[in-house]
Amino acid sequence: MIPPTVNAPAKINVHLRVFPPENGFHPLRSWFRTVDLFDTLSLETGRRGAAHTRGCSIACDDPTVPRGDDNLICRADAALRGSESEPGELDHWKSPRRYRLVKRIPSGGGLGGGSSDAAATLALREFGNPPLGLADASRARYAAIAAELGSDVPFFLSHQFDGTTDATCTGRGEIVEPFTPGRRHAVLLILPGLHVATPAVFKKFDELPATMTDGQPDFAAWSMLPAIELLPLLRNDLEAATFALHPSLGELRAECEQRLGRPVRMTGSGSTLFSLYDDPAEAAEVISRLDVRSIVG
Ligand code: C5P
Numbered sequence: 001m002i003p004p005t006v007n008a009p010a011k012i013n014v015h016l017r018v019f020p021p022e023n024g025f026h027p028l029r030s031w032f033r034t035v036d037l038f039d040t041l042s043l044e045t046g047r048r049g050a051a052h053t054r055g056c057s058i059a060c061d062d063p064t065v066p067r068g069d070d071n072l073i074c075r076a077d078a079a080l081r082g083s084e085s086e087p088g089e090l091d092h093w094k095s096p097r098r099y100r101l102v103k104r105i106p107s108g109g110g111l112g113g114g115s116s117d118a119a120a121t122l123a124l125r126e127f128g129n130p131p132l133g134l135a136d137a138s139r140a141r142y143a144a145i146a147a148e149l150g151s152d153v154p155f156f157l158s159h160q161f162d163g164t165t166d167a168t169c170t171g172r173g174e175i176v177e178p179f180t181p182g183r184r185h186a187v188l189l190i191l192p193g194l195h196v197a198t199p200a201v202f203k204k205f206d207e208l209p210a211t212m213t214d215g216q217p218d219f220a221a222w223s224m225l226p227a228i229e230l231l232p233l234l235r236n237d238l239e240a241a242t243f244a245l246h247p248s249l250g251e252l253r254a255e256c257e258q259r260l261g262r263p264v265r266m267t268g269s270g271s272t273l274f275s276l277y278d279d280p281a282e283a284a285e286v287i288s289r290l291d292v293r294s295i296v297g
Pocket of ligand 1: 021026027028150152171198199
């Protein structure tokens with residue numbers, strides 16, 4: 001039997017404004033969009049899945065992926081377990097659960113891989129059920145779990161349940177307003193292989209002079225622009241903080257901009273850099289100009 005399997009996409013923050021912290025978190029306003037780079041998460045059922053005494057375990061070829069309770073998959077699983085009370089649960093949701101993760105999204109890269117895996121864990125719980133059939137109470141339950149797990153998880157949950165690809169995210173990231181993009185630009189992802197710690201970046205952000213805010217751009221309108229007109233409008237307020245902590249990344253960005261002849265931005269708290277193209281073939285062609293691992297996603 002093929003195990004229930006869900007693709008967990010990466011995201012980029014096409015545009016990211018960050019405001020001074022409130023209650024330990026920074027309010028933000030960001031255009032989130034998925035990119036075609038995926039982890040794949042399966043739930044092992046039957047005897048293989050049940051042969052574990054612990055509540056949740058993860059099989060993954062990537063040794064850098066934390067196992068057990070440090071992993072957002074197990075935290076999502078534990079949250080589901082804690083909130084399951086309805087009768088008629090499927091048998092494999094009552095027994096210990098074993099997940100298999102194919103990891104392709106680099107961690108510490110600002111691509112939301114761990115958060116997307118967590119949302120995929122929640123989606124696996126509804127595997128085979130039509131999302132439209134999800135009762136409002138269940139949706140609210142999943143939304144609350146997602147927000148508790150991390151600021152990026154609600155966006156990925158919206159992708160899993162509603163097919164959201166693009167959204168304006170506010171609050172600390174958990175308020176998700178999906179929109180349909182006018183164009184789907186090709187994204188050139190530049191993956192420097194550097195692990196950036198998000199809390200350290202926000203701490204540095206607080207130490208640096210405040211940046212000016214720019215009102216409330218209409219991202220749906222922006223998404224209709226050709227890449228070369230859109231790119232100069234884009235900001236990421238965390239860039240200065242990340243580059244202060246990792247000067248080599250700032251240098252790499254400058255070098256990539258020069259080699260590509262167009263703006264290059266950072267996603268999230270880094271380290272992944274990106275640029276946008278109207279034509280995926282052009283994006284694929286320019287990879288040869290860069291000395292750092294790059295893909296079109
Ligand atoms: O929510 P998440 O676990 O992704 O956040 C990781 C850390 O990043 C938080 O503990 C917080 O220090 C910082 N953060 C923030 N403001 C946000 C999102 C995250 O300060 N909007």
